[in-house]
Amino acid sequence: LAKTTQPISMDSYEGQEVNITCSHNNIATNDYITWYQQFPSQGPRFIIQGYKTKVTNEVASLFIPADRKSSTLSLPRVSLSDTAVYYCLVEALMFSGGYNKLIFGAGTRLAVHP
């Protein structure tokens, strides 16, 4: 299973765009890249998932270069409520049971300041 590396923490200010880059050098052909968000005292929450190029939803964008060895989560115009831990995961299909095994790393602690 591919390991991910991302910054331990980041700081930003309200209204700024935040980009969190994750490296996953040994990603496999069938793996997807998934990002989760976790607020204090809550469970992780799915944000976005992608395989290649760019994916955008109402919350964020995910940029994946052609070699797929890294990915960047982009949060447009962050607010104080975006303060959370962001986890980058490489999601591999486990053939025994056919479920998607989520391996959580340490995550990136994002602090948004007024």
Place this chain on the structure above:
Amino acid sequence: DAGVIQSPRHEVTEMGQEVTLRCKPISGHDYLFWYRQTMMRGLELLIYFNNNVPIDDSGMPEDRFSAKMPNASFSTLKIQPSEPRDSAVYFCASSLLGGIQETQYFGPGTRLLVL
């Protein structure tokens, strides 16, 4: 839908006592997962069920931990006897199906403190 429901939200117990954590997955979801989160080890998968059947329990730390899913709407994680190193936040998650692109929905967690 109410989402994944866990109880209790907080549990404080003494070493040696039995602890039972409960989870109600989202209705219709076939997969249920139990995770544990600590500062030292982060978020780690303990066990998961598919259609009420335990499929992979390789993450269960030792025999003191057991999990059951008697029906599609209820699962328990039991620790007997509990130890201080079991102190953590325990999350339950469920997904509609298995496989990539199936989102796992997490509950609010149970914060366990073993004294």
